[in-house]
Amino acid sequence: EDQVTQSPEALRLQEGESSSLNCSYTVSGLRGLFWYRQDPGKGPEFLFTLYSAGEEKEKERLKATLTKKESFLHITAPKPEDSATYLCAVRTTSGTYKYIFGTGTRLKVLA
Amino acid sequence: GAVVSQHPSRVICKSGTSVKIECRSLDFQATTMFWYRQFPKQSLMLMATSNEGSKATYEQGVEKDKFLINHASLTLSTLTVTSAHPEDSSFYICSATSGMPGELFFGEGSRLTVL
Numbered sequence: 001e002d003q004v005t006q007s008p009e010a011l012r013l014q015e016g017e018s019s020s021l022n023c024s025y026t027v028s029g030l031r032g033l034f035w036y037r038q039d040p041g042k043g044p045e046f047l048f049t050l051y052s053a054g055e056e057k058e059k060e061r062l063k064a065t066l067t068k069k070e071s072f073l074h075i076t077a078p079k080p081e082d083s084a085t086y087l088c089a090v091r092t093t094s095g096t097y098k099y100i101f102g103t104g105t106r107l108k109v110l111a
Numbered sequence: 112g113a114v115v116s117q118h119p120s121r122v123i124c125k126s127g128t129s130v131k132i133e134c135r136s137l138d139f140q141a142t143t144m145f146w147y148r149q150f151p152k153q154s155l156m157l158m159a160t161s162n163e164g165s166k167a168t169y170e171q172g173v174e175k176d177k178f179l180i181n182h183a184s185l186t187l188s189t190l191t192v193t194s195a196h197p198e199d200s201s202f203y204i205c206s207a208t209s210g211m212p213g214e215l216f217f218g219e220g221s222r223l224t225v226l
Binding site for chain 2: 034044045046089091101102103106
């Protein structure tokens with residue numbers, strides 16, 4: 001069964017304290033792995049797409065990496081405004097459009 | 112990135128009434144749109160998938176007669192919650208994709224409160 005698991009469930013960091021969020025996946029075939037940021041009461045905001053193992057994408061303090069089993073979202077020197085829930089989703093080869101979402105990591109960055 | 116607009120952002124209605132939520136892709140043609148429901152501190156729960164001009168595909172456990180989905184054009188999909196009850200109160204979010212390369216873009220979400 002296709003599955004996406006995110007860890008940790010929640011993370012509290014001091015401002016400037018770098019860390020990584022994990023997204024592990026078990027799917028029959030990967031068509032893409034996506035990272036989103038969601039603020040309370042808002043829809044998810046697209047961050048990155050990764051398609052193949054070894055691929056990396058960067059945007060400001062965020063860097064996403066992908067292996068054959070998992071993806072990491074590295075946050076370097078986070079600021080309080082980085083506080084949000086980060087969602088990972090996988091598009092599988094099952095069916096035309098099938099996206100499986102993880103349960104998210106709630107990140108809180110303290111000033 | 113592509114823009115998806117969802118309206119209204121908040122709606123309060125009385126039990127038994129129907130509510131329509133619109134989802135528009137503003138700068139791309141959305142071949143497929145998805146509707147999600149999200150409970151507090153939980154992830155997205157897929158309700159249905161809709162393709163322009165065809166009937167929506169509902170996930171198991173989602174009542175198609177209660178949650179009517181119409182994808183009339185390549186830029187507009189609507190979700191109508193019929194005969195709403197307090198248990199239908201939730202955060203509803205739509206997303207859209209143009210197909211390639213496959214990113215999903217989300218609307219801002221609609222908070223429904225049924226009194």
